[in-house]
Amino acid sequence: MDTRFSFLLTLLLLLLCFLPTPSFSRSLATSARCNKNDYAALMKIKAALHNPYHLASWIPNTDCCNWYCVECDSNTNRIVELTIFQANISGQIPAEIGDLPYLNTLIFRHITNLTGTIPSTITKLKLLKMVRLSWTNLSGPIPSFLSKLPNLDFLELNFNQFTGSIPSSLANLPKLTGLHLDRNRLTGTIPESFGKFKQSMYLYLSHNQLSGEIPKSLGEADFTYLDLSRNKLQGEASMLFKANASTQTIDLSRNMLEFNLSKVELTKNLISLDISHNKIFGSIPEAITGLMNLQQLNVSYNRLCGKIPQGGKVQNFDSYSFYHNKCLCGSPLDACK
Ligand SMILES: *[C@@H]1O[C@H](CO)[C@@H](O)[C@H](O)[C@H]1NC(C)=O
Ligand SMILES: *[C@@H]1O[C@H](CO)[C@@H](O)[C@H](O)[C@H]1NC(C)=O
Ligand SMILES: *[C@@H]1O[C@H](CO)[C@@H](O)[C@H](O)[C@H]1NC(C)=O
Numbered sequence: 410m411d412t413r414f415s416f417l418l419t420l421l422l423l424l425l426c427f428l429p430t431p432s433f434s435r436s437l438a439t440s441a442r443c444n445k446n447d448y449a450a451l452m453k454i455k456a457a458l459h460n461p462y463h464l465a466s467w468i469p470n471t472d473c474c475n476w477y478c479v480e481c482d483s484n485t486n487r488i489v490e491l492t493i494f495q496a497n498i499s500g501q502i503p504a505e506i507g508d509l510p511y512l513n514t515l516i517f518r519h520i521t522n523l524t525g526t527i528p529s530t531i532t533k534l535k536l537l538k539m540v541r542l543s544w545t546n547l548s549g550p551i552p553s554f555l556s557k558l559p560n561l562d563f564l565e566l567n568f569n570q571f572t573g574s575i576p577s578s579l580a581n582l583p584k585l586t587g588l589h590l591d592r593n594r595l596t597g598t599i600p601e602s603f604g605k606f607k608q609s610m611y612l613y614l615s616h617n618q619l620s621g622e623i624p625k626s627l628g629e630a631d632f633t634y635l636d637l638s639r640n641k642l643q644g645e646a647s648m649l650f651k652a653n654a655s656t657q658t659i660d661l662s663r664n665m666l667e668f669n670l671s672k673v674e675l676t677k678n679l680i681s682l683d684i685s686h687n688k689i690f691g692s693i694p695e696a697i698t699g700l701m702n703l704q705q706l707n708v709s710y711n712r713l714c715g716k717i718p719q720g721g722k723v724q725n726f727d728s729y730s731f732y733h734n735k736c737l738c739g740s741p742l743d744a745c746k
């Protein structure tokens with residue numbers, strides 16, 4: 410009786426091993442890493458995007474950790490990255506992205522026919538560090554609920570059709586270091602709160618329709634990179650220039666700024682300074698000759714006057730950098746009279 414029983418047991422085990430079973434359930438038991446909740450969310454995302462060819466590797470009942478466009482964490486096996494780039498996809502960002510709770514990177518880029526708004530379910534993704542939704546046709550306002558992502562370090566929403574004003578709550582993001590809202594249709598003023606960023610910032614707001622005065626508070630923040638070009642900003646900007654700032658690039662070109670440049674402080678960290686096409690008056694500060702890292706300079710199309718400081722890198726630039734001012738003189742322009 411005993412031997413017959415063990416014989417039957419062996420036979421049963423052998424059968425279990427060699428019986429053809431659906432690959433997903435077999436791999437779930439042995440080798441599959443994919444978490445079943447992540448798997449379910451990804452299948453819904455694929456369906457919501459109308460099963461695009463770009464996601465052809467997302468085959469039902471296979472290990473989602475092997476799929477293209479996603480990345481599993483090697484310890485937890487949870488989906489931590491979703492990157493859809495240059496895809497022929499038509500539709501909206503699926504609300505089901507909110508069902509990938511371990512996501513730290515969310516990227517939809519260069520997708521012409523990605524339209525609609527940013528779904529509020531994104532606020533469920535408390536571990537998100539990087540969000541890049543750019544070169545798409547997203548529209549509507551930049552949602553203020555993005556400030557509910559406590560780990561967000563890099564937010565890129567450029568080259569879209571976003572309208573409305575910039576939510577001031579974005580300054581509450583405690584870890585933010587890069588904010589790219591350029592090339593949209595944003596209106597209104599720059600939020601006062603943008604003087605409160607905790608870290609040194611890369612801030613890009615260019616190519617919008619921002620108007621009014623630049624808030625004085627911005628003088629209290631530290632910008633490594635500041636691009637406010639091609640807006641309708643008016644008035645003062647001298648608070649953006651500080652001797653002790655880490656600022657490497659300032660681009661204020663093509664606005665309606667009107668202030669006295671004579672008294673601004675210039676940080677030695679400056680690599681690029683473009684203030685062209687404004688109504689800036691006064692003279693170019695002598696301290697500009699001390700900027701040994703300066704590689705780009707454009708003060709053209711303003712109302713500057715007086716002698717161009719001589720020395721340092723200043724004469725590396727040709728007359729087009731100084732062109733069309735009220736009465737600038739000296740090399741590379743004509744000698745002063
Ligand atoms: C976008 O959609 C339009 C109209 O439906 C279509 O003609 C075009 O091929 C699509 N382009 C891309 C890159 O998906
Ligand atoms: C947005 O859509 C328009 C019209 O379909 C298209 O010409 C444009 O290239 C799209 N923008 C981006 C960034 O793909
Ligand atoms: C720069 O100087 C200003 C005013 O003197 C001061 O308030 C600020 O804390 C300084 N910033 C840094 C980064 O040293």
Ligand SMILES: *[C@@H]1O[C@H](CO)[C@@H](O)[C@H](O)[C@H]1NC(C)=O
Pocket residue numbers: 669670671672690691692
């Ligand atoms: C700009 O400021 C300088 C230095 O304070 C001053 O001498 C000059 O008169 C001012 N220029 C104009 C046009 O207000």
Ligand SMILES: *[C@@H]1O[C@H](CO)[C@@H](O)[C@H](O)[C@H]1NC(C)=O
Pocket residue numbers: 685706707708709710726729730
């Ligand atoms: C400065 O701006 C003017 C006017 O837009 C342009 O012609 C010139 O090439 C620019 N110079 C540099 C060095 O960028």
